[in-house]
Amino acid sequence: MLLTIRDLSKSFPGTKALDSVDFDLAAGEVHALLGENGAGKSTLIKCLTGAYRRDEGDIRLDGEPISPGSTAEAQSLGIGTVYQEVNLLDNLTVAKNLTFGREPRRFGLIDGRAQRAEARRMLEGYGLDIDVGRDLGSYSVAIRQIVAIARAVELSGKILILDEPTASLDAAETRMLFDVVRGLRDRGLGIVFVSHFLDQVFELTDRVTVLRNGAKIVTEKTAELDRVALIRHMLGRELEEVEAEQGADHTRSEARRTVVDFKGYGRDGLVDPFDLTVREGEVIGLAGLLGSGRTETAELMFGIRAAQRGEAKVDGEPVSLTSPREAIAAGFGFAPEERKTDGIVADLSVRENIILALQARRGWAKPVPRAEQARLAETYIKRLDIRTSDAEKAVGELSGGNQQKVVLARWLAMNPRFLILDEPTRGVDVGAHAEILRLIGEITEGGMSVLVISSELDELVAASDRIIVVRDRAHVAELSGVEITSGAIVTAIAAPDAGKVA
Amino acid sequence: MTRALRRCLPQILTLLALVALVSIFFPQFLAISFENGRLTGPVVDIVKRGAPVALLAIGMTLVIATRGIDLSVGTVMAISGAVAAWTLAAGWGVFPAVLLAIVAGLTCGLWNGCLVAYVGIQPIVATLILMTSGRGIAQLITEGRILTFSDPAFAWIGSGTVAGVPVPALLWLVTGIAVAFIMRRTALGLLVEAIGINRSASTVAGINARVLLIAVYAASGFCAALAGIVATADIRGADANNAGLWLELDAILAVVIGGNSLLGGRFSVAASILGALIIQTVDTGILLAGFPSEYNLVIKAGLVLVILLVQSPNLSQHWHWLRMEIRRQREPKPIGSRDTR
Secondary structure, eight states, X not given: OOEEEEEEEEEETTEXXXXXXXXXXXXXXXXXXXXXXXXXXXXXXXXXXTSXXXXXXXXXXXXXXXXXXXXXXXXXXXEEEEOSSOOSOTTXXXXXHHTTTSOOEETTEEOHHXXXXXXXXXXXXXXXXXXXTSBGGGSOHHHHHHHHHHHHHHHTOSEEEEESTTTTOOHHHHHHHHHHHHHHHHTTOEEEEEOSOHHHHHHHOSEEEEEETTEEEEEEEGGXXXXXXXXXXXXXXXXXXXXXXXXXXXOSOTTOOEEEEEEEEEETTTEEEEEEEEETTOEXXXXXXXXXXXXXXXXXXXXXXXXXXXXXXXXXXXXXXXXXXXXXXXXXXXXXXXXIIIIOOTTSBHHHHHHHHHHHHHOTTSOOOHHHHHHHHHHHHHHTTOOOSOTTSXXXXXXXXXXXXXXXXXXXXXXXXXXXXXXXXXXXXXXXXHHHHHHHHHHHXXXXXXXXXOSOHXXXXXXXXXXXXXXXXEEEEEEEGGGOOHHHHHHHXXXXXXXXXX | OHHHHHHHHHHHHHHHHHHHHHHHHOGGGGOOEEETTEEESHHHHHHHHTHHHXXXXXXXXXXXXXXXXXTTHHHHHHHHHHHHHHHHHXXXXXXXXXXXXXXXXXXXXHHHHHIIIIIOOOHHHHHHHHXXXXXXXXXXXXXXXXXXXXXXXXXXXXHOXXXXXXXXXXXXXXXXXXXXXXXXXXXXXXXXXXXXXXXXXXXXXXXXXXXXXXXXXXXXXXXXXXXXXXXXXXXXXXXXXXXXXXXXXXXXXXXXXXXXXXXXXXXXXXXXXXXXXXXXXXXXXHHHTTOOGGGHHXXXXXXXXXXXXXXXXXXXXXXXXXXXXXXXXXXXXXTTOOOOO
């Protein structure tokens, strides 16, 4: 074995993040590391890369016990990591990034020519044909990802850890990345692959290790594992629960009362004018590729960007939506895609994050009473199953899925009439995923209307009563009832005029 | 209450340690006597002389909590002082003088706040504009002279006493309690912290970040005006060139010694005031201890460095480790077992 981990444990105040975990990695294999948010994947990786010190346990590389104390030390031992958010410098050239910290020198000065040659040599075998003299930032995320991999492999060379590398890639880019990963596997590297996309796990990996609540559940050959068993391992409960969420009936939105009505709503350079009627208790899906105008539509509706044309009516009365405050006053809520930058307030506690919007609406002079705050926090921690040691813990210390639930709780506490959810399940594990979908069903039962933006077509098909398809910053199609199938959505996204509703 | 106390504990301990340290060199440090209807003694002197920085620190805490900084407070002191002295010189009386000085301070704060919140200039640059131009404005008001006045009622603000306690000390005490009360009994404190930690997310949650930003800079201007009134009343004259000179830096230092992060977020007004008192204790203590005055600044810098090091969160982990290590060595080892580490 290239890497063997035995009885690895790591505790944080209040939680045991890893509990005697075993993990093996052979040379020339791609090994998937799976688990819900908070299962311990990140902690395991951080113990390997030297970001955390383990409390107990044994890590051996090529049979030698190791104990990396920093990322640099892990790298020199042969362990390289590439994260979802590429940690390279966008404003430097590809060549400078690749040779960063060990630039070839001539007379004490950096030798640009040798640097570029070195960079080209490092990129050989990755199937990239790019100009290494250009800024890294001018290339797509996929290429930056591959450059990061090339750098990690060059510096370390034995083990490559890929933490959610495909989260922001499209299908073609993912294929490109997978070819690179397979190439590295054939060169004898051991690769740890962390992902939430089960399809990709089955496509790429040789073995799978599942963690749950800090403990190792199982390690198996991917080929001998079926999807149902895998999800069962990850969730620790029967799959029926998840399956039951699929297949909402799409027939309930017809004769309902109109809550919000957008007419000719748009802003130049952001989203072409669109019409959208939102009815009571309805789930509207917004489908489209990344950058097609999905998020922009949401931002326009919530007043983060002001509309230049068109009008919005709530209950038949025209409303002005030029700021989030006005949108909130009109009864809207918005859980943004970038929850770290636009969603949570990391240093504030779970309780404070949950009451934040409520407090903002009441104004500073009327604080929400402490007992009421505690009650709200308690209620939503229970209802949304937010995993936290207590309500006073800082939100930044929770895992991604739980942060998302806190943002949802913030809006549910406001009891809005129209809730916009931008990628509510992005980066969220299977369990939380199902819970969020169930929650959407639950709140719409109560009459709330929800607009869901998602890249996952199955999720949209399962949850939505109607689907709007966005392409090139314009709303190009609307599907409802039996028309809602993944096939129809794909057709609408792909074909210029197919499926257009006049 | 206990949580607030725990938050201020490092500052309280630092202050006690300093008092003990100064007492070694100057045994009468804690002596307080009651003469001519007023309390006198080194400690009384500290709470009085520390008033301008303590007042500035109150406003500065709020600004820093929003991830901002206000470099103009020293200058605003000069402007307010000049306005007050000018009003007195014009014979308008005490109340108009105080009122106009506060209006001047608030106006300066609003100017800063608008530059930051609406124009979007970085706080350090936005307030630098007033910091440099403000002394010119103050000089225009005083017409380049030191404007003196002889109004006993106004001078009382600087050198008077209530029940033996100096008025400046009461001023920062009352202002500090009022601001802390307003922040914690309303939701202002939470909202200010929220925009300091993540302005974008706070805006999406419906918080009116602009108004709050303007409000904290206005509050800072208000506190600077009070400090300016105290300084002017104390010397019975407005010195546009020297009033409040460099005090903005002492105020920032007080906030930092108070354990508030310059990156915004969680804040404690009480801890900042303690920080101001720590600075004043260092200043006065060095003088009392009888060091030659040329050593003062170096000793002050050294003490401040030690205080900041002791409070550093990075170091606190090492303290913890050291404590554990000492405890382990003290524990009697079981017979026959060997230390495996």
